[in-house]
Amino acid sequence: MAAYDVKPNEQVHPGKPVIVDRYTVGARINHWITAASLILLALSGLAMFHPSLFFLSRLFGGGQFTRFIHPWIGVLLFVSFLGLFLRFWKANLWRPEDGTWLARFRDVLSNHEDNVPEVGKYNAGQKLVFWSMSILIIILISSGVVIWQQYFAAYTTIGHQRIALLVHSIAAVAIIGVWIIHFYSAIWVRGTIPAMTRGRVTGGWAWRHHRKWLRELIAGKPNGRSGSNPAE
Amino acid sequence: MTNSWTDIKNTDLVVIMGGNAAEAHPCGFKWVTEAKANRGAKLIVVDPRFTRSASVSDVYAPIRQGTDIAFLLGLINYCIQNDKVQWDYLKAFTNATYVVKEGFTYQDGLFSGYNEAKRDYDKSSWDYDIGPDGFAVVDATLANPRCVWNLLKKHVAVYTPKMVERICGTPKDRFLKVAAMVAETSSPTKAMTSMYALGWTQHSKGSQNIRAMAMLQLVLGNIGIRGGGMNALRGHSNIQGLTDLGLMSNLLPGYLTLPTEKEVDLAAYMSTRGFKPLRPNQMSYWQNYRKFFVSFQKSMWGNAATPENGFAYDYLPKLDLPGYDLLRAFELMHQGKMNGYFCQGFNPLQAAPNKKKVIESLSKLKYLVIMDPLDTETGRFWENHGPYNDVDPSQIQTEVYQLPSTCFAEDDGSLVNSGRWLQWHWAGGTPPGEAKRDTWIMAQLYLRLKELYTKEGGAFADPIVKLNWPYADPGDPKAEELAQEINGRALARVTDTADPTKVLAEAGKLLPGFAALRDDGSTSCGCWIYSGCFNENGNNMARRDTTDPDETGAYSKWAFSWPANRRILYNRASADLTGKAWDPSRKVIEWDGTKWSGYDVPDILPTAKPDQVGPFIMNPEGVSRLFTRGMMRDGPFPAHYEPFESPIANPIAPKVRGNPAARVFEGDMAQFAESASQEFPYAATSYRLTEHFHFWTKHVITNAVMQPEFFVEISEQLAAEKGITKGGWVRVWSKRGSVVAKAMVTKRIRPLTCDGKTVHIVGIPLHWGFTGAAKKGFGPNMLTPFVGDANIETPEYKAFLVNIEPVAGPVA
Amino acid sequence: MFPPLPNPSTTDTAPRFSDKDLIRRSASTVPAPEQQLTEVAKLIDVSKCIGCKACQTACIGWNDTHPEIGLNAGVYENPADLTPDMFTLMRYSEWDNPETNELEWLIRKDGCMHCADPGCLKACPAPGAIVQYSNGIVDFVHENCIGCGYCIKGCPFNIPRISKVDHTAYKCTLCSDRVAVGQGPACAKACPTQAIVFGTKDEMKQHADGRIKDLKSRGYSNAGLYDPPGVGGTHVMYVLHHADQPELYSGLPKEPKISPLVEAWKGVTKYAGLTILGVAAGVGLLHHLVMGPNRVSETDEEHAEELTEGKNDGRV
Incomplete structure (x- = not known):
């Protein structure tokens, strides 16, 4: 079986503690652009979603600019996320162990990871976040275009636009929910954030949360081979 | 109008035929909606197109353009056949009972006395039998086969519902439905009003179209009453004023006529204008002609008009031809016989038929002067505008002067509406740029001409040099001064003819009205019918009192209605021979045993006994004319003639082409498509749209937004036949020219079946040109034939032949 | 004749609302207003309308808009549709x-029909961009408008249009500025046949009754008033000859109401959405505190x- 989630430039640096490369600079920049877009979208979108949050439009210099910038940020998010998707989609393909992991999610929540199977670069939770994001962003960009009054109003009927509005708001709620999970997990699982800031995690973190990935990295390290690796 | 706009609210039945009041006169049309909403009045629309008027009608009847006379004579025939005649009215107030001379005939579409070479009639047989007492012979029993009524019966008998359908294309059942509704108004308690406009006048038999309806109204007893009448909807806000003031080449103000060159002196002129009563006791009001004429001469030449010189009779131009109408003027230019042209508030390049001929004519002028508030096409006839005005400026030597003038909202003055109301208006804005009032321009022009004539003399300088010019600032006469001059002044004390102790006006004072005019030179008056508009009571045209006792619609204290502030002409006919109103609910005036009085100014001598003096006081008979003697060039009765360009031959008189008495200039006949032409198979008509006013409002952005671009209207059937799509481009061409337009494909135009043949109609609105804010476009006068009405030469814009095809775009 | 409103006083008077x-x-x-104004309404009598477009030109004049000079598309509608510069259109x-x-x-x-239950206002996310007065007038306040176009989706009649120039929504104001000084709308003033009249809603209903009787007497047995209850009634009403088939009149909706999609979006979604997000954040916090x-x-x-x-091979 291919070490599907090991990238050739990911290195394990021996030492105390061991340092493991998790994300390249490109991936990190890509991530943070996506993250910023999503947050700005959430803020501007929420401003236009619920009257009690309209004050958020002030962050963007008022309602008019909020209305103007929101869809453009959406385009940015879409493009940016497309980058992430191309980088990460393989590593997020579903694996047999993911099912088991998910089945033992209660243990995950109670910090008893010893009871769950070893996972690769991403666990099932992360994969679900990834795929949810992917699907929701497609929904959001397509419904968003339909309701992008300034340029696209003429191409659809008002009936379609009403459906798009409803879909867009439900998808937006969903994606913010997914984001909350993503964001909380990053805080909850300590040692995660440096993966996206410095691009590195400690060996212990990798051992604890993505042991299979660590093994694969190490197994592939001596001669940097990326070919098949007799696992199990 | 015999009645007024406000009076239309009193009607029971509105017939809009030869017009499209809702579109062309939307503001006046409000009185139709009032009649409908408050009286339950019905509206009938007869038109080749289902117009916006038709959209609010109760009954719509389609008709082929140019066949109105057949339809109307069909209605008269229906009324006669079904005994729907207001007999008492007919016998007392029309010439139905008058006996016509032996020798008068009508056969094969021609009346007696026709001269084919001259295209004219010897009208001597078209008259009454005059008895030994000098009066016309009448037969109150209507038994005499030569009385007007029996001649009329015979004349209209051919116009059966079937024949109407055959000529007009109006389905028989639809015609009968209209006829039944119209005939109901023969009841003395029902009124029908006729609202018409250029849809009747712009034909080679336009005057007879109107006569036919007038005759129907007389048969039904609908003239002179509230809610009745013949109501011409005038096309410009002041076109009524134009005719009143005699701005026609053969008229003087107040419907006086210009002398002909055969009338060498005043006596000769007056000899044919004596209007001796044709029946005993009749007023024959034109007997006062000399008073009106002399007073007019005094207003023109003041002290230079003396009894000794026939009140400056020689100063008047004398006609060598029946008239120098628009068509003749352009014909003369075309022949190189007219070298200069003053064009004041007129855009003939768009308005005159056969644009190609108009351009050729204007190109032959030495100079052309334009006085207009707008940058008209005529002022730019020499400029190349691609297909819209395809001329070569280097080949045109005409010197063009454009003198910008003010528009109505920028100066004081009066406008005469269709209902003969002279309404004063006040300047609402300042003229832009160098724009000057027309009166200023004319005065400046006159003063310069006068100076030249004074200095250099000339063949006959007197009419110019001695013109009465009494204005405070000779270079800038004021509207009030002109209005007072038109109203008239006493030049010496004027007293009542019956009671010399009663002073009507002291010398120098404004005259109270035309009853004070004298023929001895003691009064001056610019236009007798307007006398009373600005008298010692003040400017009556500026009155804005909406008082209307019993809501009769007269509004007698609003503005001034000529003549004598009378709101309904012939209003004496609203009462029977005892002087009681035919319909008490429609009382206008009544006889109280000693005099006439009521809501309106009586249109009769107030002391004239009802059983003696007829209501139609302008006629020497005192009655109205179903048979019009020799007054019209083309016949004492209307008869159906096809338009000069017609999709079928005349079913009644197949050999007669067009109106046999209409003038056709040499060379123009060759430019008519033949009858039932294969080359030009479709019947076209031109018209106006409510969004625009003629060629003016295309200069206004808002109006241009409302109707931006030239189009033609055709039926779905014709579109399918020709492969024309809605909103696509089409080329429409006649024997004289070609236009390119957008196609409006509509259910509102439907093919008609006439004489067994399918006739497709092409509708062409006329508002576009090559100046202004709207998209450049063509006018229908690229296509229309150069021929006019037999009597007044109004061009035949409403019926001609074209062909049509889809094209790619306007550059054709 | 429906009595026309007198001309306004030339002296300054306080606005009526x-x-x-x-x-x-x-x-x-x-806050609930202290007084309830009398409801006003514009009545458009389709059977008296002659399609002259005087209302359109009056609207352009009064509101000082500048629609572009378009093209002829083979129909009488000009401009082709309502625009930010054309608040009313003859169809x-x-x-x-x-x-x-x-x-x-x-x-x-x-x-604009000036619905009692305005879908535009319901959909609008910008505080104060759309307001409704107790006399029934629904007005757009341009300085508050963000140009999102939600009003268009909210409107059951497809009326508002967003300007490409200032990116705010425009529609008929029922001439709120004229009504505020005792005048009727400019279109009603210009209408030559009184097909458009303006007054209190009760007066208009009464006037409509008379018109409907007249139409029934002329054989239009289904003549009636269009004051659709689905939007709580409107402050622009029609007299129709065929009130049973309003769709005939260039697609006037038969039973207009705010779209259920819009209701769902502005109703349950709005509240449930925020609740879900709040709960999600709360659960996270709680989890962190507990675990x-x-x-x-x-x-x-x-x-x-x-x-x-x-x-070792890392296995434990």
């Missing part, structure tokens, strides 16, 4: 009445070191 009379304000709440529909075999040219003046962070232990690091140094 103001912000104190708001009963609804988009994306915000307003023309040619209909062969199958019952009478007569052609009818049905002409309707389209524009605490998931930390990497020393043992983990050691395992990693061992694995890295190849001491």
Whole structure:
């Protein structure tokens, strides 16, 4: 079986503690652009979603600019996320162990990871976040275009636009929910954030949360081979 | 109008035929909606197109353009056949009972006395039998086969519902439905009003179209009453004023006529204008002609008009031809016989038929002067505008002067509406740029001409040099001064003819009205019918009192209605021979045993006994004319003639082409498509749209937004036949020219079946040109034939032949 | 004749209604007004309308808009549709009445209906961009408008249009500025046949009754008033000859109401959405408080070191 989630430039640096490369600079920049877009979208979108949050439009210099910038940020998010998707989609393909992991999610929540199977670069939770994001962003960009009054109003009927509005708001709620999970997990699982800031995690973190990935990295390290690796 | 706009609210039945009041006169049309909403009045629309008027009608009847006379004579025939005649009215107030001379005939579409070479009639047989007492012979029993009524019966008998359908294309059942509704108004308690406009006048038999309806109204007893009448909807806000003031080449103000060159002196002129009563006791009001004429001469030449010189009779131009109408003027230019042209508030390049001929004519002028508030096409006839005005400026030597003038909202003055109301208006804005009032321009022009004539003399300088010019600032006469001059002044004390102790006006004072005019030179008056508009009571045209006792619609204290502030002409006919109103609910005036009085100014001598003096006081008979003697060039009765360009031959008189008495200039006949032409198979008509006013409002952005671009209207059937799509481009061409337009494909135009043949109609609105804010476009006068009405030469814009095809775009 | 309103006084007078009379304000709440103004209405009698477009030109004039000079598309509608510069539009529909075999040219003046339950206001996310006065007038306040176009989706009649110039929404104001000084709308003033009249809603209903009787007497047995209850009634009403088939009049909706999609979006979604997000955040917080962070232990690091140094295969 291919070490599907090991990238050739990911290195394990021996030492105390061991340092493991998790994300390249490109991936990190890509991530943070996506993250910023999503947050700005959430803020501007929420401003236009619920009257009690309209004050958020002030962050963007008022309602008019909020209305103007929101869809453009959406385009940015879409493009940016497309980058992430191309980088990460393989590593997020579903694996047999993911099912088991998910089945033992209660243990995950109670910090008893010893009871769950070893996972690769991403666990099932992360994969679900990834795929949810992917699907929701497609929904959001397509419904968003339909309701992008300034340029696209003429191409659809008002009936379609009403459906798009409803879909867009439900998808937006969903994606913010997914984001909350993503964001909380990053805080909850300590040692995660440096993966996206410095691009590195400690060996212990990798051992604890993505042991299979660590093994694969190490197994592939001596001669940097990326070919098949007799696992199990 | 015999009645007024406000009076239309009193009607029971509105017939809009030869017009499209809702579109062309939307503001006046409000009185139709009032009649409908408050009286339950019905509206009938007869038109080749289902117009916006038709959209609010109760009954719509389609008709082929140019066949109105057949339809109307069909209605008269229906009324006669079904005994729907207001007999008492007919016998007392029309010439139905008058006996016509032996020798008068009508056969094969021609009346007696026709001269084919001259295209004219010897009208001597078209008259009454005059008895030994000098009066016309009448037969109150209507038994005499030569009385007007029996001649009329015979004349209209051919116009059966079937024949109407055959000529007009109006389905028989639809015609009968209209006829039944119209005939109901023969009841003395029902009124029908006729609202018409250029849809009747712009034909080679336009005057007879109107006569036919007038005759129907007389048969039904609908003239002179509230809610009745013949109501011409005038096309410009002041076109009524134009005719009143005699701005026609053969008229003087107040419907006086210009002398002909055969009338060498005043006596000769007056000899044919004596209007001796044709029946005993009749007023024959034109007997006062000399008073009106002399007073007019005094207003023109003041002290230079003396009894000794026939009140400056020689100063008047004398006609060598029946008239120098628009068509003749352009014909003369075309022949190189007219070298200069003053064009004041007129855009003939768009308005005159056969644009190609108009351009050729204007190109032959030495100079052309334009006085207009707008940058008209005529002022730019020499400029190349691609297909819209395809001329070569280097080949045109005409010197063009454009003198910008003010528009109505920028100066004081009066406008005469269709209902003969002279309404004063006040300047609402300042003229832009160098724009000057027309009166200023004319005065400046006159003063310069006068100076030249004074200095250099000339063949006959007197009419110019001695013109009465009494204005405070000779270079800038004021509207009030002109209005007072038109109203008239006493030049010496004027007293009542019956009671010399009663002073009507002291010398120098404004005259109270035309009853004070004298023929001895003691009064001056610019236009007798307007006398009373600005008298010692003040400017009556500026009155804005909406008082209307019993809501009769007269509004007698609003503005001034000529003549004598009378709101309904012939209003004496609203009462029977005892002087009681035919319909008490429609009382206008009544006889109280000693005099006439009521809501309106009586249109009769107030002391004239009802059983003696007829209501139609302008006629020497005192009655109205179903048979019009020799007054019209083309016949004492209307008869159906096809338009000069017609999709079928005349079913009644197949050999007669067009109106046999209409003038056709040499060379123009060759430019008519033949009858039932294969080359030009479709019947076209031109018209106006409510969004625009003629060629003016295309200069206004808002109006241009409302109707931006030239189009033609055709039926779905014709579109399918020709492969024309809605909103696509089409080329429409006649024997004289070609236009390119957008196609409006509509259910509102439907093919008609006439004489067994399918006739497709092409509708062409006329508002576009090559100046202004709207998209450049063509006018229908690229296509229309150069021929006019037999009597007044109004061009035949409403019926001609074209062909049509889809094209790619306007550059054709 | 319906008595025309007298001309306004030339002296300054206080407006007849103001912000104190708001009963609804988009994306915000307003205190209940102290007094209830008499409801006004514009009645458009389609059977009296001659399609002259005087209303359109008056509208352009009064509101000082500048629609572009367009093209002819083979129809009488000009401009082709409502625009940010054309708040009202005559729509023309040619209909062969199958019952009478007569052609009818049905002409309707389209524009804002001033619904009692305005969908535009419901959809609007910008506080105070759309307001409703207690006299029934629904007005757009341009300085508050963000140009999102939600009002268009909210409107059951497809009326508002967003300007490409200032990116705010425009529609008929019922000439609120004229009504505020005792005048009727400019279109009603210009209408030559009184097909458009303006007054209190009760007066208009009464006037409509008379018109409907007249139409019934002329054989239009289904003549009636269009004051659709689905939007709580409107302050622009029509007299229709065929009130049973309003769609004939260039698609006037038969039973207009705010779209259920819009209701769902502005109703349950809005509240449920925020609730879900709040709950999600709360659960996270609670989890953190209860379970605490998931930390990497020393043992983990050691395992990693061992694995890295190849001491074992990392299996424990």
